Amino acid sequence: PLVTTTEMFKKAYEGGYAIGAFNVNNMEIVQGITEAAAEEKSPIILQASAGARKYANAAYLKHLVDAALEIYPDLPIALHLDHGADFEICKSCIDGGFTSVMIDGSSKPFDENVALAKKVAEYAHERGVVVEAELGTLAGIEDDVKVSEEDSSYTRPEEVQEFVDRTGVDSLAIAIGTSHGAYKFKPGTNPQLRFDILEEVAKRLPGFPIVLHGASSVPQEYVKIINENGGALKDAIGVPEDQLRQAARMAVCKINIDSDLRLALTAGIREHMAAYPDHFDPRQYLTPARANVKAVVKHKIAEVLGSAGKA
Ligand code: G3H
Ligand code: 13P
Ligand code: ZN
Numbered sequence: 001p002l003v004t005t006t007e008m009f010k011k012a013y014e015g016g017y018a019i020g021a022f023n024v025n026n027m028e029i030v031q032g033i034t035e036a037a038a039e040e041k042s043p044i045i046l047q048a049s050a051g052a053r054k055y056a057n058a059a060y061l062k063h064l065v066d067a068a069l070e071i072y073p074d075l076p077i078a079l080h081l082d083h084g085a086d087f088e089i090c091k092s093c094i095d096g097g098f099t100s101v102m103i104d105g106s107s108k109p110f111d112e113n114v115a116l117a118k119k120v121a122e123y124a125h126e127r128g129v130v131v132e133a134e135l136g137t138l139a140g141i142e143d144d145v146k147v148s149e150e151d152s153s154y155t156r157p158e159e160v161q162e163f164v165d166r167t168g169v170d171s172l173a174i175a176i177g178t179s180h181g182a183y184k185f186k187p188g189t190n191p192q193l194r195f196d197i198l199e200e201v202a203k204r205l206p207g208f209p210i211v212l213h214g215a216s217s218v219p220q221e222y223v224k225i226i227n228e229n230g231g232a233l234k235d236a237i238g239v240p241e242d243q244l245r246q247a248a249r250m251a252v253c254k255i256n257i258d259s260d261l262r263l264a265l266t267a268g269i270r271e272h273m274a275a276y277p278d279h280f281d282p283r284q285y286l287t288p289a290r291a292n293v294k295a296v297v298k299h300k301i302a303e304v305l306g307s308a309g310k311a
Contacts, residue, residue, distance in 0.1 A: 002069055003076045004099040004130045008043045009171060009209035009253040017306030018248035021045035021211075022297060023082060023258035025052045027064055028286050029265070032293030034068040038075050040298055042307040045100070045254060047082040050089060062097055076311055080132075082256070090120045094129045102173070106134035110159065117167040125168070132254075135163055136175030138214050157200035164205060171209040171254065174201055178214035182223075182236040182259045193243050195250070202251035209253035216259035217241045217304075219296070222267040229270035236263075241304050248305050255305060257296075264292035 008019050022033045024046045037044040046068075048061050056064075065079050080100040081093040090101045103120040105113035117133040124131045136155030155174035164172060176194040178184065185191040201210060218238025226233055244255060268289030272279065279285060302308045 001073065001076065002065075002097075002099060003043075003078055004128070005045060005078045005080070005209075005254070006130055006170065008045075008076065008078065011310060012248075012253040012307070013207060013209060013251065015306075015310065016249045017310065018212075018244075018252050018255045019043055019045055019307055020297065020300050020305050021047050021080060021082075021254050021256045022261060023047050023049060023052065023256075024061065024064070025055055028290040029261060029293055030064045030068055032261075032290045033297050034072055034075065034077070036294045036297035036301065037077075037311075038072045040301040040308040041311040042301040042305075042309070043076040043078075043311050045078045045080050047080040047102075047256070048093075049082040050085065052082075058092075058096060074311070084120070087116065087119055087123070090131075091123060094124050094127055098129065100130045100132065100170075102132040102134070103169075104134050104173075106137050106173070106175075110163070114163060114166045117163075117169050121168045121170075130170040131168075132171045132173060132211055133163070133167060133169040134173035134175075134211075134213075135159055138175050138179045154194060154197055155201065157197060157204055160201050161204045164208065171211050172201075172205070173211035173213050174198065176212075178212060178239055180214045180259070182216070182218050182233060182238070182263065184214065184216075184218070184239060185237045187235045187237060191237070191240055191243070193239065193247065195243075195246065198247065198250055198252070205251070208251070210251040211254040211256065212244075212247055212252045213256045215239055215244055215247075215255045216257050216263075217244065219260060219263060222260075222263040222292070225267040225271050226263065229267075229274040231266070231270055244304050245306070255300075257300060260296050260300075261293050264296045265289045268292040 084090040105116040272285040
């Protein structure tokens with residue numbers, strides 16, 4: 001059924017695991033994710049960005065998710081707006097059947113972030129919808145906004161309690177060293193998330209669900225396949241999966257993954273195209289691409305997030 005994240009997060013917090021939030025942009029991605037979640041009996045969050053709604057058309061996205069709900073009636077699925085930039089897009093998603101929205105005021109001054117998140121939370125809660133907000137800024141690329149490393153900043157634990165109290169939001173995304181996209185760390189460096197910040201946040205917000213954005217691990221086998229078949233992804237590096245496992249055992253209840261799905265899909269298409277230059281039926285190359293998406297999600301659920309069997 002279509003659910004909010006309330007129950008999912010409560011169980012995940014208590015059970016020391018996390019729910020995967022996977023970005024959806026087209027039919028094959030929705031199919032790959034939901035087939036994986038159904039086989040692993042895992043609750044799942046399908047999230048759509050503003051860019052996804054523009055690309056696919058909001059109605060298509062909603063109906064693709066409705067189709068998945070019809071096919072897997074027992075699977076708990078939350079439909080979430082990823083990185084809502086203003087009240088209007090949040091309202092549009094709340095009115096349009098989403099069960100969860102993110103209002104991302106992380107680039108605004110603290111008080112503006114508070115005011116915006118509070119306004120969205122009030123509107124959402126009156127309609128049974130839950131809200132995620134963000135404190136601290138990640139480096140990387142979101143839609144067409146690129147945040148440089150100098151402009152990114154870790155979450156300040158001393159701010160989180162006031163923020164949650166004043167806004168009434170249901171979960172909080174924090175910045176502890178992850179970033180969006182496929183180029184998260186410099187080659188030759190040792191990627192290390194700031195678990196000390198996460199711990200400090202958790203201490204100040206006991207039992208409160210924390211969200212990790214930019215959590216793709218950038219599987220090197222897919223980077224290799226892409227590069228061996230005409231691609232040019234240089235030094236694509238993600239978050240080590242062991243650190244995601246650790247985050248999932250801590251207060252992190254939602255782990256956002258998009259880039260890994262893009263890589264899996266692209267690797268499937270490039271590999272097929274190179275092997276069968278005579279093929280031109282999209283079903284031929286989208287079948288292995290979709291299977292790659294499914295494989296990534298199964299792996300995340302069963303081997304990283306720990307949400308298998310929790311549906
Ligand atoms: O946070 C960014 C997500 O990967 C969504 O990306 O805005 O290009 O759809 P997008
Ligand atoms: P990645 O780019 O690491 O997949 O992050 C996705 C994300 O945070 C979506 O909100
Ligand atoms: Zn994000």
